[in-house]
Amino acid sequence: MSDEQKANKPKKRMTATKAAASIGPMVKEFIAGTLKAREERSHKLAYTFIVCHHEEILRALDVLPIWTENFAGICGAKRDAERFLQRAESLGFSRSLCTYALCGLGFDQWREELGEMPPEAPWGGQARPDMMISSGQILCDPRAKWYQAAQQYMPDVPIYNIDLPHPLYDPKNDHKEQWAYYHKYIVEQLRGLVSFLEEQTGKKMDYDRLSELVELTEKTWNLIHETYELRKAVPTPMGTGDAMNTMVPMCFNMGTQVAYDFFVNLKKELEEKIQKGEGEVAEEKYRLMWGGGLPAWFALKDFNYFNSKGASFPVETTYRMVAPLYEMDIPDAKDPIERIAWRWLGYWNFWFDRARKRPGSHPDVERLINHIENYKIDGIVMHEAFSCRTWHVGLIWQLNQLAKIYKPIPVLSLGQNGKQQTKHCELPSLILESDIIDITSYSEADTRNKIDAFIETLESLRQNRADSK
Amino acid sequence: MPEPQSDVVSRVDAMYQDYAGRAKELAGQGARFIGYVCSFVPLEMIAASGCFPFRIRGDVHEPITKGDTLLETIVCPFYRSCFDLMLKGKYDFASGVVIPHACDSMVRSYDVWNYALNLPYTHFVNVPSVCGDSALRFFEAELISFKQSLEKYTGVSITDEKLAHSIRAYNLNRKKARDIYALRKTHPPAILGSDLVKVLSVGASLPVEESNELFDQVLQACSGANKTDAQSGPRILIDGPCLDNMDLIKLIEDCGAQVVGDTTCNGARDHFPLTDEIRPPVQALADRYLNKLNCPKTYRDNQAGTFEKDADNRFGDIESYAKDYSADGVILYVYKYCDPFGFEVPARKTYLESKNIPVLYLEDLYSSGATGQLKTRIQAFLEMIG
């Protein structure tokens, strides 16, 4: 590493929990594991995406997933994505496309051209895969296009694309009327994945083992939910900054004992902190919700900046990729593949029935309201990453709709007759703008200015509320 | 005695300028129009319910204002323009919209359309992202949901007979569109590219029977002698998503070239594939919209295992149209923020160049000002291939 790179190397971010601090080494070990597996040919390696509910299938057949979004995120967090993004740009990809994918494509093309890892590759680089598992689900176009584009540079690596749709919300219709054919399709798609993997690995699926892994995952899901619910405590023992670390075992290690044990420990740690009254912030003044958008991985320290102003984040909608299975209204199935498919539908349609009960609501808005109330939220922060439509379209509208149907904050004001009266205003919100890994879209000075102004708004509302009491 | 070409063209032009004027008139008499933006919406189903589908157009000359208060600017600029016009009441005669699972811009803003426009009918058609038997069966079930939702809204029962009738009407429409395309096989083409786009646009705003009549008039007026005053400049094929504005095509024509073909969503991609008239109608529709629409959104297995063969399967139609219409070059025209096409730009370019077809890649913002800036590139490309 050159002196210049060393000088620009971001320093380690402070975390509130010990568990979150252990994530860095965990990811490093994981990447080292894939590189070793490549070298020793001990496992088949598959490029793939998180939140496809296929981890148990991969693990039951001893296929090691390489989470390509994660590697791009690492490049971003290390502030070393630019050279890969630039390479993708030179290959002819527009810089307006998903920067995870651009970073990955730039890296892969470079590795293929050299026949070895690009120089100074972050954490040893991303191993060449034996296969790529796309997911053209109703979630993200780049997930269906990325590996197809990568095949231009590694045509010998086969792709399996699993389609995993779910019904969209319609206030007038019951989504469950469509579940039967959705479920059937998802099961067929997942069985297709099993045959593909069996062909690639030369192994036969052991369905007992798969069932065990599915059970482990379900247990872990419920555990994560209960662990995160502990953050309702005042002061909150853990914030979104840490959750952007703890998403790693949740999204990358599902279906393993490692993930389960991690959350057992985290839960214990949070319980201890709560008992001691230890908060993420020494003096918690504002409780904020990260209400949408992937984080800017190169600027996670902005969470510490919020903390320095007395603001903590007890809850976030991002990377809360689990929901309690016992609260899902899904049929009980014996077959592990069928179970996974129901879990998929139960997760994505989790807030539908609740939304239907509140006029003008919508699952995403309903979830915001639920969190505002349960986590005693004073304000909402969102992030708009320019390169990702998946998670960043609809955020403005959600805030608009929230303001329309939900006004939780009493504000003291003077009425027409000069008498004091209490009005209810919507929750203040802040939308930060930059990107997931493209640092050229980010200005620290601008971002911190916005945060300062937002904190001032929260403070004046707090004063107002104190006056009205 | 057929109408002179200039008369038909100016009539089409007037209808194009007053887009959806006829639809508005019919809506005033009680007809129900359902808007759509993308080729993945099965129009036959809407028509069989007694409603009329019409294609929502954007406007490159209208700055996006109202739309931006509800929809992020990272959405496809074409789609943002359509939403902006809807919000501004440009299509206020519409009774509903149908949005398909085509791209993230559409899927992710479905709720915004649904809630903000608050139309009597809004429906989402979940088109699979992959092909194959299970995908086809799923899509058939999804189309039955679509059918039921239309039935609930209109109170009309959509029988197989009605569906078969509307399938025939749309097949006829597409055959006629293909015949109009064929007018451009001559040197110089018997119809200008800009006029053809106007004809197709206007056609997509009319009840299919009226659209068929219009296409017949165009065919009669343009067949026979070459009646365009087109020069014999380079012949261009445009590849890309929906290109419903005249600015780019006019710009190319103003630079002395002819637009002789396309593989765009409101052009050949949508108009060339026909629906099987023998299979059961819902199944036949599922087959057409899933298997025959060659959109980058639908993943088709790379069975060959090589980039070249796979590219042949994915982009071979562009090459064959380029040959059919004797195109000298291809302009690959893609909007900023378009993930489905954006990720294919290097592959499309590599493929076409391997077939010795020169390619100019343009990224645009769907605004007339930005399109104007492309002039030097287009002119230089024409100088290069000319």
Next chain:
Amino acid sequence: MQPSIYAGIDIGSTMTKAIILHDEIVAQVIGPTGAEHRSLAFQVMETALEQAGVDIQSISYIVSTGYGRINVPFADKQITEISCHARGIAHLFPTAKSIVDIGGQDSKAISINSAGRPVDFVMNDKCAAGSGRFVEIIADTLGIDLSEVGATSLRSDRPARISNICTIWAQQEVAAQIAAGESVENILAGVHDALAGKIARMAKRLRLEGPVVLTGGGGKNPGLIAALSRHLGYEVLVPKEPLITGALGAALLGRELYEKAIKNNTPIATQPRLLDRVKLY
């Protein structure tokens, strides 16, 4: 027979360049385009005619090029600067394979064949960050004369890191670096590095081959030349007068067109030329 006279005029966003060709270059003039309505462009032509001592009516063929090439009342044909640079560079550097042009408002890269014809090109004209304007704005922020920017940057010992290539933000970043005590030399070197990087990325979309020739205002900035060469991985050649290659190409293409017309016996109808203001594009 007296050889014919040809002229090329390249009307750029800030500078207009004119060439009169009579067997060899007999006049070469560079002057401002005129901020409003390109009002001064025709004066450059006038000066060139004076310098060459020829009357505009005696010129056989005039080609206009550049951003303001359209509606030039005295031109016979307008051709884009892509084709003109290619032709001009092929004349000056017969072995050149690629051209990078860094102008006031845009930048472009062109691959050319041995006949001096473009075979592929890419262009950035949508944002100041990829053009000479970027350096101008930064020079302005630093209060440095534009002509000194290149030499100053070459004295840098450790180029500053400009992470934002967006002009507005880069300006902020530069201001912050000054405040932090970074030297002007290092900042300028960083700015050149950022700009060269952006242009090189664009140029690499072509199947780039050397030798690479740099034209346009960027060719007058030794700091930028060095940075570009580093980013491209090729030696960068620069014409003696990098601003003139478009106009030269225009005149040469004019000659080709005229001679071809004579040969094919399709003489070009010559009308009295109107040396008048260039109308707004």
